[in-house]
Amino acid sequence: MSDTDPKATRTGRPRSTAADAAILEATRASLVDLGWSKLTMSDVATRAGVAKTTLYRRWAGKNELVVDAVAVLFDELELPDLGSLAADVQGVVLQFAALLERPEARTALMAVVAESTRDDSLRHRIRSAIVDRQKRLVLLGRERAQARGELRYEDDASAAARNADLIFDVIAGAVVHRTLVSAEPVDAEWASGFTSLLLLGLAGAQAG
Template sequence: MATEIGRPRDRRIDAAVLRATVELLTETGYAELTVDAIARRAGTSKPAIYRRWSGKAHVVHEAAFPVSAATELPDTGTLAGDVCEMVRRTVGVLTTPAARAALPGLVAEMAADPALHAALLERFADVLSRGLTERLAAAAERGEVRDGVTAGEVIEAVAGMTFLALITRADGLDDEWVDRTAELITRGISA
């Protein structure tokens, strides 16, 4: 067990930085956002931010895409219900003002920097590696899912379809879109 040396980090600073990041993202967008501006808004220093996060992309990712009940794997009791709820939650997360402001810049940085891409997605690894993989294996044993369907493929289908729809549809993503998209994905992975 590792023991931290020194004074424990102040969780209030973490919360203030994340809150400031969300506020500034919605006001200025990703490109204009700076760590200096986040520090000023949060009432802290740049070094305090860099002790907690490696850089702007990391703090923005955590602020715009918090690990919360919305990112937990749903358990509705059916594969179709789980996929539908995954799509609904993905829409909910990706349509917040902070997420909409963060996505273009984060996607560009992640595409240019594979190490950053891997580091940011690591935050959600538990959902993929344990929860969804186990859920798909159980569904495959029940004959609901084709053998070989991976958690990564399901996440790519859900997030990819949602992300593309966000940037191509002017009419928004309503319940009908969620239901139709979930049905397409469920049929695609079904045995």
């Protein structure tokens, strides 16, 4: 988690895994009740039933703690095969939107990203704990679409990687912006319109 030594056989009393779980759970609960800005280390410690010093033995501060506490939420995202690229896109959009409806995710995601603009190590932690876990859905969806014949297999591997990154930023960015900046709901209608735009383009979607 925050250890530098993942598998070293260390002597002494081991860290309490129960405390780990209690702290992360307490952090999510505190995010729901208080939100990012009013969440304090003391409050989390009290909720988790541990001493404040125990938190600081595991995490450097609020930023790192919250990233780890929220990261597990993003593991819930899945990409069931809905039979077509359009259906897959719409499905993942609605799933991601449902995740962003959860108050602990809403308040934490933008906050830690904001912090990460001035903290490289935090940015890397967010990337490995959150961002990369979403990106796999794009890669999986593309594979399926290629197998169905909906998309070509790409020759240039680096161009293909750039393209996957682009699509990832477009999908995730649009949903996040709609939900948190515009602050309007991502419902089936919006997801449908977005999917049309993504697949057909601006002119194509207007014609269709």
